[in-house]
Amino acid sequence: MQAATETHATPAEKFANVCSILEKHGRHPARLIPILQAVQEEYGYLPEEVLAYVGVALDVPAARVYGVATFYAHFALEPRGKYIVRLCNGTACHVKKSIPILDALYRALGVTEKKPKHELITIEIVACLGACGLAPVLVINEDVYGQMTPARAAKLIDEILEKEAALV
Amino acid sequence: MTKKPVENTVSINGRPVAIEGERNLLEIIRKAGIDLPTFCYHSDLSVYGACRLCLVEIEGRGIVGSCSTPPEPGMKIKTHTEEIREIRKISVELLLANHDNNCPTCYKSNNCQLQRIARQLGVESIRFGQVLDRKPVDTSSPSVTRDPNKCVLCGDCVRVCSEIQEVGAIDFAHRGHQASVLPAFGKDLGEVECVNCGQCTVVCPTGALTPRSEMEEVWKDLMNPDLCVVVCVAPAVRVGLGESFEMDPGTITTGQMAASLKMLGFDQVYDTSFAADLTIFEEGSEFLQRKAKGEKLPQFTSCCPGWVKFTEQYYPELLEKLSTCKSPQQMFGALLKDRLPEMLGIAKEKIRIVSVMPCTAKKYEAKRPEFIHDGIADVDHVITTQELARMIKAAGILFSDLTPESFDMPFGFATGAGVLFGNSGGVTEAVLRFAAEKVTGKQLQSFEFKQVRGESGLREAAITIDGVQLKLAVVSGLKNAKTVAEQVRKGTCEYDIVEVMACPQGCIGGAGQPVSRNPHAKKMRTKGIYDADKMMPLHKSQENIFVADCYAKFLGDVGGDKAHHLLHTHYQSRRRLPDEGIAFFSGNGGQRLKVDVCLGTNCFIKGAQDVLNGLLGHAEEHKYENMVDIRASFCFEQCEEGPTVKIGAVTLNHATVDTAVQALSRELEHQLSGESAAKDECTSCSGCK
Numbered sequence: 011m012q013a014a015t016e017t018h019a020t021p022a023e024k025f026a027n028v029c030s031i032l033e034k035h036g037r038h039p040a041r042l043i044p045i046l047q048a049v050q051e052e053y054g055y056l057p058e059e060v061l062a063y064v065g066v067a068l069d070v071p072a073a074r075v076y077g078v079a080t081f082y083a084h085f086a087l088e089p090r091g092k093y094i095v096r097l098c099n100g101t102a103c104h105v106k107k108s109i110p111i112l113d114a115l116y117r118a119l120g121v122t123e124k125k126p127k128h129e130l131i132t133i134e135i136v137a138c139l140g141a142c143g144l145a146p147v148l149v150i151n152e153d154v155y156g157q158m159t160p161a162r163a164a165k166l167i168d169e170i171l172e173k174e175a176a177l178v
Numbered sequence: 179m180t181k182k183p184v185e186n187t188v189s190i191n192g193r194p195v196a197i198e199g200e201r202n203l204l205e206i207i208r209k210a211g212i213d214l215p216t217f218c219y220h221s222d223l224s225v226y227g228a229c230r231l232c233l234v235e236i237e238g239r240g241i242v243g244s245c246s247t248p249p250e251p252g253m254k255i256k257t258h259t260e261e262i263r264e265i266r267k268i269s270v271e272l273l274l275a276n277h278d279n280n281c282p283t284c285y286k287s288n289n290c291q292l293q294r295i296a297r298q299l300g301v302e303s304i305r306f307g308q309v310l311d312r313k314p315v316d317t318s319s320p321s322v323t324r325d326p327n328k329c330v331l332c333g334d335c336v337r338v339c340s341e342i343q344e345v346g347a348i349d350f351a352h353r354g355h356q357a358s359v360l361p362a363f364g365k366d367l368g369e370v371e372c373v374n375c376g377q378c379t380v381v382c383p384t385g386a387l388t389p390r391s392e393m394e395e396v397w398k399d400l401m402n403p404d405l406c407v408v409v410c411v412a413p414a415v416r417v418g419l420g421e422s423f424e425m426d427p428g429t430i431t432t433g434q435m436a437a438s439l440k441m442l443g444f445d446q447v448y449d450t451s452f453a454a455d456l457t458i459f460e461e462g463s464e465f466l467q468r469k470a471k472g473e474k475l476p477q478f479t480s481c482c483p484g485w486v487k488f489t490e491q492y493y494p495e496l497l498e499k500l501s502t503c504k505s506p507q508q509m510f511g512a513l514l515k516d517r518l519p520e521m522l523g524i525a526k527e528k529i530r531i532v533s534v535m536p537c538t539a540k541k542y543e544a545k546r547p548e549f550i551h552d553g554i555a556d557v558d559h560v561i562t563t564q565e566l567a568r569m570i571k572a573a574g575i576l577f578s579d580l581t582p583e584s585f586d587m588p589f590g591f592a593t594g595a596g597v598l599f600g601n602s603g604g605v606t607e608a609v610l611r612f613a614a615e616k617v618t619g620k621q622l623q624s625f626e627f628k629q630v631r632g633e634s635g636l637r638e639a640a641i642t643i644d645g646v647q648l649k650l651a652v653v654s655g656l657k658n659a660k661t662v663a664e665q666v667r668k669g670t671c672e673y674d675i676v677e678v679m680a681c682p683q684g685c686i687g688g689a690g691q692p693v694s695r696n697p698h699a700k701k702m703r704t705k706g707i708y709d710a711d712k713m714m715p716l717h718k719s720q721e722n723i724f725v726a727d728c729y730a731k732f733l734g735d736v737g738g739d740k741a742h743h744l745l746h747t748h749y750q751s752r753r754r755l756p757d758e759g760i761a762f763f764s765g766n767g768g769q770r771l772k773v774d775v776c777l778g779t780n781c782f783i784k785g786a787q788d789v790l791n792g793l794l795g796h797a798e799e800h801k802y803e804n805m806v807d808i809r810a811s812f813c814f815e816q817c818e819e820g821p822t823v824k825i826g827a828v829t830l831n832h833a834t835v836d837t838a839v840q841a842l843s844r845e846l847e848h849q850l851s852g853e854s855a856a857k858d859e860c861t862s863c864s865g866c867k
């Protein structure tokens with residue numbers, strides 16, 4: 011299991027990268043989505059101030075930038091944990107019981123659906139990862155785990171927590 | 179023999195209807211006298227096609243959305259089949275299932291499309307369980323209240339704000355059952371770039387967006403025997419108010435309106451058209467001066483607070499071209515608070531000024547800090563035409579049966595020119611009636627300038643007075659205003675006067691007016707205003723003897739000191755979002771020098787990004803990380819002087835990489851030696867030296 015990618019640039023470097031991302035896309039409002047995608051790679055999420063700046067640079071109202079950023083589940087507006095656990099709840103996965111897996115994940119992390127925030131591990135529910143053959147599917151950062159069960163999911167979480175505890 | 183389909187017709191429920199340039203089936207069906215329910219269709223906006231209420235069946239094609247299907251000859255259309263009626267009912271029931279159904283207490287009750295359509299379709303029960311996930315109501319804006327629990331996600335507001343006003347203050351956010359219409363970053367409407375025009379409340383079919391009400395405050399003052407409550411009524415109100423009492427749009431109700439205000443208990447009933455006449459003295463003279471000197475042209479009008487805020491946010495370099503005249507509402511407030519204590523023998527603290535306006539932005543305007551002195555506002559409350567109608571109904575007054583009465587003197591006396599302010603083109607025409615006589619010294623033969631009238635949101639006219647040609651533009655809708663503003667920015671604008679009203683067709687189309695389902699309502703109100711002008715005995719502001727009397731008795735000269743103090747104002751560039759800034763260096767180290775680089779639009783255009791990168795590079799190179807905090811901010815409201823950089827207590831205008839780096843080094847040195855360089859480094863003005 012790899013940790014989530016986020017460049018380890020200084021804030022100044024990150025900002026310079028944002029500027030070159032904007033340049034690369036010709037500051038074209040129609041390129042908003044690829045721009046947001048690139049900005050997220052830079053920061054690991056989409057900070058509000060940077061979104062406001064993207065709006066200024068593209069001459070797109072901030073409300074529209076925010077709307078696009080919140081429409082796609084792929085974009086995160088809050089800093090995410092080092093590990094991003096994405097559980098698919100598309101039709102196939104849902105039918106094969108993804109919700110009990112979600113409950114197991116929350117329990118293993120000691121969080122609840124209402125307050126799902128965990129420093130290290132961010133749980134995201136997504137609609138169809140395009141791997142319905144493996145349903146129910148769980149993805150941790152880049153690694154795909156098929157035919158998931160609540161027990162296996164809990165075990166994966168425990169493993170991450172142990173591994174990270176060992177690092178401290 | 180079978181009848182061949184007649185060319186260029188469609189069949190609607192078996193009857194032929196000619197296609198006459200309709201853009202979609204909905205238009206042609208409505209033309210045929212059949213009302214299809216719709217939530218997301220407005221003829222002035224783009225087609226969205228989301229609500230699925232406008233469904234029809236086309237033979238051979240099945241069920242389609244009529245708003246997004248163009249008519250084709252020979253189409254056989256059915257509008258109310260069993261299946262369609264059932265689908266529509268289900269749609270409405272689904273909407274009701276996550277709607278806050280507190281209809282009797284909703285502001286929109288009576289005028290709500292959801293209510294109307296549910297009734298029309300015969301929805302008698304809701305088959306689905308309530309799934310409303312209650313969200314807080316946003317009351318942050320002085321002009322518009324946003325209740326997300328009543329939103330049906332039709333997107334009408336989003337489109338009006340971006341397509342007609344080009345503001346884009348609200349948009350769809352999130353998706354699925356979380357989807358909602360929100361200002362940027364889920365902030366409150368009062369914090370963002372909304373210009374308070376209220377046009378979103380006009381198109382919103384439900385009570386999700388409504389004009390912010392101030393009726394309670396007014397009732398309270400009216401019931402307080404210690405107060406003298408004065409009311410001033412804007413020109414456009416008299417041709418809209420009647421609609422709330424089943425009269426036709428454009429019916430002139432001045433007399434009943436005055437009578438009802440007196441019955442409500444207002445102590446003095448005045449006409450804002452008086453202040454409009456006063457505005458013409460000031461604004462007309464200001465224009466003649468600018469024209470003579472050839473400076474600060476085109477002169478933009480400043481009576482619309484939506485347009486003023488728009489300029490402050492998007493076109494700070496245009497602010498100097500705005501007339502410095504306050505709007506009639508604010509002139510009136512300032513004048514009355516100054517004069518009435520003496521005239522009525524009542525202490526200023528005991529006088530309340532209430533404005534009745536066709537407008538929601540006027541509520542915001544009255545609360546601008548420059549119009550409040552030592553806690554006393556020039557205008558205390560602003561209610562809309564809609565709110566006045568409600569108050570009249572609440573008091574049980576039978577409006578239609580009232581015997582007309584008149585305004586009170588002297589501030590109820592106006593000329594037709596003042597009344598014209600209600601129409602788009604009205605201010606321009608009133609200025610022309612003034613300027614033409616001032617310039618030529620001769621009396622005008624005919625007082626009407628029909629060249630400036632019309633329905634288009636961007637009209638031009640050229641008028642020659644005494645051999646001098648004046649080029650005018652009359653603009654309504656902020657998208658059109660943007661077109662002219664861009665011309666000025668590019669240096670291609672040749673106008674002398676530009677009149678701007680944020681609301682399409684001017685104040686008669688303001689968001690405070692009764693919401694009308696009559697497609698000709700605005701046209702009829704416009705005619706009402708022109709008719710009202712004709713009915714007045716005088717038609718030129720300079721003929722208003724009571725305004726002239728004000729100058730003679732205490733205002734002094736037009737544009738003089740006293741007049742300037744009371745009747746003129748100033749503008750400031752304004753940021754669109756609350757400033758949060760992007761931090762680059764911040765963290766440990768004791769006393770750190772704060773550096774803020776503005777990356778707002780105006781500074782950005784002028785190269786602020788290079789300045790920022792220059793500073794960052796410099797700081798990294800010299801390992802200043804622990805001595806400075808560098809942030810990018812969005813707008814210090816000094817846009818005309820951009821790029822703007824703040825380093826400690828020093829503000830640097832017109833910054834370049836070099837001047838910014840120099841200033842940074844200097845300030846760091848000073849910080850080390852324990853004092854700020856602020857005093858001797860300020861070069862922006864010599865005021866404090």
Ligand code: SF4
Nearest residue numbers: 339372373375376378
């Ligand atoms: S009041 Fe005007 S500017 Fe504000 S959100 Fe509504 S339409 Fe947009």
Ligand code: SF4
Nearest residue numbers: 329330332333335382
């Ligand atoms: S706020 Fe009103 S106009 Fe806007 S989407 Fe909701 S229901 Fe439609």
Ligand code: FES
Nearest residue numbers: 216227229230245
């Ligand atoms: S009016 Fe056609 S889909 Fe809403």
Ligand code: FES
Nearest residue numbers: 778781814816817
């Ligand atoms: S954009 Fe307003 S001060 Fe920079």
